[in-house]
Amino acid sequence: MDRQLAARPRRTRAETKKNTRSLLLEAAQEAFTRVGYQGATLDGIAAAAGFTKGAVYAHFSCKEALFLELLADGMRRNIESAEDLLALLAENPERLDGELGDWIDEFDETNSVPLLALEMDLESRRNAAFAVKLEQVVGQQQDTVSQVLARYFEIVNRDPPIQVDELAIAIIALSRGVALARQTRHSTTLTSAKVIRVLL
Numbered sequence: 001m002d003r004q005l006a007a008r009p010r011r012t013r014a015e016t017k018k019n020t021r022s023l024l025l026e027a028a029q030e031a032f033t034r035v036g037y038q039g040a041t042l043d044g045i046a047a048a049a050g051f052t053k054g055a056v057y058a059h060f061s062c063k064e065a066l067f068l069e070l071l072a073d074g075m076r077r078n079i080e081s082a083e084d085l086l087a088l089l090a091e092n093p094e095r096l097d098g099e100l101g102d103w104i105d106e107f108d109e110t111n112s113v114p115l116l117a118l119e120m121d122l123e124s125r126r127n128a129a130f131a132v133k134l135e136q137v138v139g140q141q142q143d144t145v146s147q148v149l150a151r152y153f154e155i156v157n158r159d160p161p162i163q164v165d166e167l168a169i170a171i172i173a174l175s176r177g178v179a180l181a182r183q184t185r186h187s188t189t190l191t192s193a194k195v196i197r198v199l200l
Helices: 002-007 013-039 042-049 053-059 063-091 093-109 113-126 128-155 164-184 192-199
Strands: none
Touching (some): 013 042, 013 053, 013 113, 042 053, 042 063, 063 093, 063 113, 093 128, 113 128, 113 164, 164 192
């Protein structure tokens, strides 16, 4: 057994740091979605991830920075997914219905961004500096959703009901509202996917 442990390659410092950061973000996501921004504490997040609060401060300057990074990280994944979708549709427009449907379904199945963003909206009402940072992060999300919508209406050869920028804002706002409804009314069958399909 000792030989097996000795033979196992040790993580580099960069790999260890990346792994710690990933575990902290996972614990933060669970805490923020369960008890909200105000209810979550750095002590609780650190303990859930198996570290001390010092480990949190080694990666994030404060709870606000951790929260912003968590939201930005989720949005980056959404953007990468959207870019993959756009590239696929550019080469295979006939796959629009199936691929777009799968992408929409991800809003509810694997996406915590709407609920986290809702938490950020609430916090931004109490904190003006936080609101400025939120606007920067969300702006990129709106741009990406607008690109996907523009490509969609181009492929189906149809005019959008309103400008795609406004439609993107409406979809993002509605997905946050649905996320809240699903938290407060656990029996609801309403999903972001249903709402987006109606809008499209």
